[in-house]
Amino acid sequence: xxxxxxxxxxxxxxxxxxxxxxxxxxxxxxxxxxxxxxxxxxxxxxxxxxxxxxxxxxxxxxxxxxxxxxxxxxxxxxxxxxxxxxxxxxxxxxxxxxxxxxxxxxxxxxxxxxxxxxxxxxxxxxxxxxxxxxxxxxxxxxxxxxxxxxxxxxxxxxxxxxxxxxxxxxxxxxxxxxxxxxxxxxxxxxxxxxxxxxxxxxxxxxxxxxxxxxxxxxxxxxxxxxxxxxxxxxxxxxxxxxxxxxxxx
Numbered sequence: 001x002x003x004x005x006x007x008x009x010x011x012x013x014x015x016x017x018x019x020x021x022x023x024x025x026x027x028x029x030x031x032x033x034x035x036x037x038x039x040x041x042x043x044x045x046x047x048x049x050x051x052x053x054x055x056x057x058x059x060x061x062x063x064x065x066x067x068x069x070x071x072x073x074x075x076x077x078x079x080x081x082x083x084x085x086x087x088x089x090x091x092x093x094x095x096x097x098x099x100x101x102x103x104x105x106x107x108x109x110x111x112x113x114x115x116x117x118x119x120x121x122x123x124x125x126x127x128x129x130x131x132x133x134x135x136x137x138x139x140x141x142x143x144x145x146x147x148x149x150x151x152x153x154x155x156x157x158x159x160x161x162x163x164x165x166x167x168x169x170x171x172x173x174x175x176x177x178x179x180x181x182x183x184x185x186x187x188x189x190x191x192x193x194x195x196x197x198x199x200x201x202x203x204x205x206x207x208x209x210x211x212x213x214x215x216x217x218x219x220x221x222x223x224x225x226x227x228x229x230x231x232x233x234x235x236x237x238x239x240x241x242x243x244x245x246x247x248x249x
Contacts, residue, residue: 001213001214001217001218004067004068006217006218006221007068008068008070008071009199009200009203009218010196010199010200010218010221010222010225011046011195011196011199012047012068012070012071012074012199013195013199014046014047014192014195014196014199015047015049016046016049016050016192017046017047017113018112018113018141018184018192018239019184019188019189019191019192019193019239020112020141020184020188020192020239020241021188021191022053024182024184024188024241025049025050025053025054026053026054026057027182028139028180028182028241028243029053029054029057029058029060030058031180031182031243032108032137032139032180032243033137034054034057034058034060034107034108035058035059035060036058036059036060037059037060037061038058038059038060038061038107038108039060039061039062039063039106039107039108040054040060040061040062040063040106040107040108040109040110041062041063041064041065041106041108041109041110041131042062042063042064042065042110042111042112043065043095043098043109043110043111043114043117043128044065044066044067044095044111044112044113044114044117045064045065045066045071045075045090046066046071046075047071047074047075047078048064048071048074048075048076048078048079048088048090049078050110050112051064051075051079051088052078052079052082052084052088055079055082055084055087055088056082056084060087060107060108061087061088062087062088062089062106063088063089063090063091063106064088064089064090064091065090065091065093065095065098066090066091066092066093066095067092067093067094067095069092072090072091072092075090076090094117095111095114095117096117096118100130100131104131105131105132105133105136106131106132106133106136107132107133107135107136107137108132108136108137108138108139109128109129109131109132109136109137109138109139110128110138110139110140111124111128111139111140111141112139112140112141112241113141113142113239114141115140115142116160120160121140121142121162121167121170122170122173122174124140125138125140125170125171125174125176125244126174128140129174129176129246132246136246137179137243137244137245138176138243138244138245138246139241139242139243139244140241140242140244141239141240141241141242142167142239142240142242143158143161143237143238143239144161144162144163144164144167144237144238144239144240145161145162145163145164145236145237145238146235146236146237146238147235147236148163150232150236151232151236154228154231154232154236158237161237164181164238164240167242171242171244175246175247176244176245176246176247177244177245177246177247178242178243178244179243179244179245180242180243181240181241181242181243182240182241182243183238183239183240183241184238184239184240186234188239189229189233189234189239190234193225193226193229193233196222196225197222197226200218200219200221200222201222203218204218204219204222
């Protein structure tokens, strides 16, 4: 089973595939200045929930890209149900290979929980900056260490996670400025992680062949992420959205 298949099992049924409440999703759009006639490109759009929410609330148009076919299908259905198909398009593609058309620029370039697509936050900022207008903004969502001192056995598993000070230095080093931050709280994390556990358990209970490699893989994944979260994750890992403005634009 490929990792994206595990993601489809564990997170696919979640409306928002990050530790993010609908209220905070709307709030980031509000403080970013989203409004009628503006455009958004969302890399790793998942089930299209955020694009749909911003389309309904602020009247934006947009483009969503995701590498999972089932997520794109869900996103297209969700956008259609909202009556936004004429304003929001979903593409089944690897975002790292996405080539924009000439003049394809947006008011907002978004990547929530998706910096791994390009290899990290610095690379993500480089790519997203090429998709925004002169007056545009970037919104990224990513994990960070809540504390400077982390249990070594846990820290070694998540070498890509940084402190927020390190994230800030990367943002500034790329010629951008951090305009706002919107954080997930403990409840946001609990809702997100518990959703993953429920999805895994539902899949395991519905699996007819309990001796199959897929069953063992999902069971192993479920138990590992649950243990990691309760042992270390809830205490040490935060998640936040960062509203970023290029200084020279």
